[in-house]
Amino acid sequence: MTLKTLRWLAFAAIALFMAGPLIVVAGVSVNEKQSLTFPPQGFSWAWYGQIFTDEGWRASLVASVVLAALAAALAVLVALPLSWFLWRRVAPWANVFRLLGVAPFILPPVITALGLLTFWATIGFYGQPWTAIISHAIFFVTLPLVTLSLGFSSIDRSLVEAAATMGADDRTVLRTVILPLILPYLVSGYAFAFVLSLNEYIVAYMTVGFTMETLPVKIFNALRYGYTPTMAAVSVFFVAIAALVFGLIARFGNLPRLLGAMSSQEE
Amino acid sequence: MRREPPRTLADYAPLAFPAIMLVVFFVIPFSTMIAVSFFRRQQGGFYTPDFVLDNYARFLSAFFGGVLGFSLMLAVMVAVICVSIGFPFTYLLTKASRRAQIVWLVCILSVLSLSEVIIGFAWSTLFSRTAGITNLLVAVGLMAEPRALLPGFGAVLTGMVYQALPYTILVLYPSLVRLDPTLLEAARTLGASPLRGFFNIIVPAQRNTIVATLIMVFVFALGCYLLPQILGRPQHWTLSVLITDQAIYQSNMPFAAAMAVFLVLISLALVGLTLLIGGTGRQHHDA
Numbered sequence: 185m186t187l188k189t190l191r192w193l194a195f196a197a198i199a200l201f202m203a204g205p206l207i208v209v210a211g212v213s214v215n216e217k218q219s220l221t222f223p224p225q226g227f228s229w230a231w232y233g234q235i236f237t238d239e240g241w242r243a244s245l246v247a248s249v250v251l252a253a254l255a256a257a258l259a260v261l262v263a264l265p266l267s268w269f270l271w272r273r274v275a276p277w278a279n280v281f282r283l284l285g286v287a288p289f290i291l292p293p294v295i296t297a298l299g300l301l302t303f304w305a306t307i308g309f310y311g312q313p314w315t316a317i318i319s320h321a322i323f324f325v326t327l328p329l330v331t332l333s334l335g336f337s338s339i340d341r342s343l344v345e346a347a348a349t350m351g352a353d354d355r356t357v358l359r360t361v362i363l364p365l366i367l368p369y370l371v372s373g374y375a376f377a378f379v380l381s382l383n384e385y386i387v388a389y390m391t392v393g394f395t396m397e398t399l400p401v402k403i404f405n406a407l408r409y410g411y412t413p414t415m416a417a418v419s420v421f422f423v424a425i426a427a428l429v430f431g432l433i434a435r436f437g438n439l440p441r442l443l444g445a446m447s448s449q450e451e
Numbered sequence: 452m453r454r455e456p457p458r459t460l461a462d463y464a465p466l467a468f469p470a471i472m473l474v475v476f477f478v479i480p481f482s483t484m485i486a487v488s489f490f491r492r493q494q495g496g497f498y499t500p501d502f503v504l505d506n507y508a509r510f511l512s513a514f515f516g517g518v519l520g521f522s523l524m525l526a527v528m529v530a531v532i533c534v535s536i537g538f539p540f541t542y543l544l545t546k547a548s549r550r551a552q553i554v555w556l557v558c559i560l561s562v563l564s565l566s567e568v569i570i571g572f573a574w575s576t577l578f579s580r581t582a583g584i585t586n587l588l589v590a591v592g593l594m595a596e597p598r599a600l601l602p603g604f605g606a607v608l609t610g611m612v613y614q615a616l617p618y619t620i621l622v623l624y625p626s627l628v629r630l631d632p633t634l635l636e637a638a639r640t641l642g643a644s645p646l647r648g649f650f651n652i653i654v655p656a657q658r659n660t661i662v663a664t665l666i667m668v669f670v671f672a673l674g675c676y677l678l679p680q681i682l683g684r685p686q687h688w689t690l691s692v693l694i695t696d697q698a699i700y701q702s703n704m705p706f707a708a709a710m711a712v713f714l715v716l717i718s719l720a721l722v723g724l725t726l727l728i729g730g731t732g733r734q735h736h737d738a
Contacts, residue, residue: 190645191543198540198616202562204584205573205613212582222582266469274456278466284473291718292674294691295484296477298698298711302487303480305704322476383566386676390698400566407572407681416576419569426561434553443556444625 213416231417244402255320256377263328271336289326297390311395320381328373335369488708506709522689526672529611530665537619545627563617571681574610606682626660666725
């Protein structure tokens, strides 16, 4: 057997394993009646419509999207000055903050979730929707931190020096040279954090689970009362969003480089 | 612009917001959790500040020992399976065209970002009686009638491997991309088959990467908290599930916090071990 056949077989097997459950879910989501059968009986887009028309599902969708958009923005706001400082200054002790930013991502998620739950409960804000935004921002700050650190390390310092020689001060250099150069890394960091926040369950559940139902929390609650094709439709919707976002990053950025750096950071 | 040490207060200013955020919303919550693990539990889900070791003493029970043993065993199995499948696959992937690699990476990232809830739901559908794979086996005549394959240990293990495999591939990818292609070429010139070259040259050369990845995937699998609930029975619950259960449903925060502290210690010890291996691996590489 040649390497080529072997590779083809391995790729087909892994592709089937990865896509299998999603194919079944996609099939289930177009059932005509409210039952989970596969292959689907009849064909209907109605369950997809229900994500937007049913009040409960729509509220969860809005809650999830707003949470993800704001949490990812806050994560970038924390990561940007930190990674800029680490790149601009010689201050080895400041790496402690990089470590703090990466820690929630490496430790089992239930730990961060429980820490935040005890914290919000202790200071009396447990269940407030805005606490979820801060919680998710801290939980996912790793992603923009890693992409931005990579972006800064790829800047040619002679460019910055040239600007400084021509009389630009720190602020002008930042605005006219550095920000345009790191913009792609900033956008991908935001996108990674956005997609992961959209899918996050345990932190959202432990901090605001009883006052605000994000989509993953809603799906899990719905699992207990029996299955509906709407859950399948939401799942397909999520896979599509993730594929779209990562596809865009791959189209406009350098995905292999982005991933190569990410994992060497985690090692 | 040369890198300089910060001198004036203004030089430190950019650090202020990130430092405050990380200290207030990560360091303090983390410390709160450690403090709560020593608190005394009151009736009705409340707890009062104290310094008792009762919550840690509960670790000595047979029940907790069982859950801990099961969690560790499950995480080891997931890590071994994922690396055994992921390593050869990632190696083949790095040999594919750049375009093919990018398509695969997009798909792998999409699966990796999936919520555990969705993975659990997808596999519970695939293993169900009405929509599951057994229907396919019935259709081709291998089975008499469809049946449910869950809840059970096999279902939990499959779901967790599904969740951890994309992670494994992404952890392995950078080291395997940078692998020196002349290594295998040399082996091939000397007459080794591709398979032999892979096992005798590539695998030993990547020994440190493999061990580090096993540990990373092990820690990742320890964090799994929903799949055992959706796909398994109560005896398949892991430490992460038990922590959630104690915190939310049993309202026993001190005990949940104590278990979480314990889980942090295990994870930190293992991550430290990975760093150590990574360090020696790099030295080895430089030499």
